[in-house]
Amino acid sequence: EVQLVESGGGLVQPGGSLRLSCAASGFTFGNYWMTWLRQAPGKGLEGVASIKKDGSEKYYVDSVKGRVTISRDNAKNSVYLQMNNLRAEDTAVYYCAKWRGSQSEFDHWGQGTLVTVSS
Amino acid sequence: DIQMTQSPSSLSASVGDRVTITCRTSQSASIYLNWYQQKPGKAPNLLIYAASNLQSGVPSRFSGSGSGTDFTLTISSLQPEDFATYYCQQSYSAPLTFGGGTKVESK
Numbered sequence: 001e002v003q004l005v006e007s008g009g010g011l012v013q014p015g016g017s018l019r020l021s022c023a024a025s026g027f028t029f030g031n032y033w034m035t036w037l038r039q040a041p042g043k044g045l046e047g048v049a050s051i052k053k054d055g056s057e058k059y060y061v062d063s064v065k066g067r068v069t070i071s072r073d074n075a076k077n078s079v080y081l082q083m084n085n086l087r088a089e090d091t092a093v094y095y096c097a098k099w100r101g102s103q104s105e106f107d108h109w110g111q112g113t114l115v116t117v118s119s
Numbered sequence: 120d121i122q123m124t125q126s127p128s129s130l131s132a133s134v135g136d137r138v139t140i141t142c143r144t145s146q147s148a149s150i151y152l153n154w155y156q157q158k159p160g161k162a163p164n165l166l167i168y169a170a171s172n173l174q175s176g177v178p179s180r181f182s183g184s185g186s187g188t189d190f191t192l193t194i195s196s197l198q199p200e201d202f203a204t205y206y207c208q209q210s211y212s213a214p215l216t217f218g219g220g221t222k223v224e225s226k
């Protein structure tokens with residue numbers, strides 16, 4: 001059974017940093033792209049960052065470029081999202097999702113971790 | 120970026136009703152359109168991929184159709200567990216984008 005378990009969310013002040021983690025199991029982690037998505041309270045879904053199977057390619061939504069870094073450790077079956085210089089508009093539930101890559105769907109999602117940016 | 124327009128944004132229906140949700144993309148997404156169901160406090164769940172393919176484990180009352188810029192999600196006979204919000208998402212080109220959602224409520 002595929003499982004994705006996010007952790008690392010919490011309350012942080014504007015300008016602060018957080019590192020989210022996603023632990024994967026139940027599939028061959030190194031064979032899949034991974035993506036972080038987010039959902040602001042009461043809002044829709046947005047892709048934040050994606051990383052290729054071997055970590056050689058990374059993509060970011062414009063609103064987080066320069067502030068967010070996605071990384072992965074295939075030996076630990078984990079993907080990470082380092083978020084710096086956080087803003088109020090980054091407040092959201094952050095999900096990691098398994099992705100086969102270009103022109104495919106997000107077929108499994110974690111339960112999400114809430115990030116709240118507030119003073 | 121490909122813009123996504125879902126309609127309606129909400130609808131009221133009864134158990135047993137046939138429900139249709141529409142998603143329109145601002146430019147062709149070919150067949151690369153996916154549908155997700157989300158219940159309150161839960162992560163989205165993939166229902167349909169590549170416009171018309173039923174994800175494993177998803178009941179057959181769900182179906183998808185369309186190509187190019189116009190797509191449809193149909194629930195043939197609404198069940199109590201289907202009251203939720205539904206999102207379309209294009210995977211044709213980056214950045215991957217989602218529709219605004221359709222909330223299906225009980226009449």
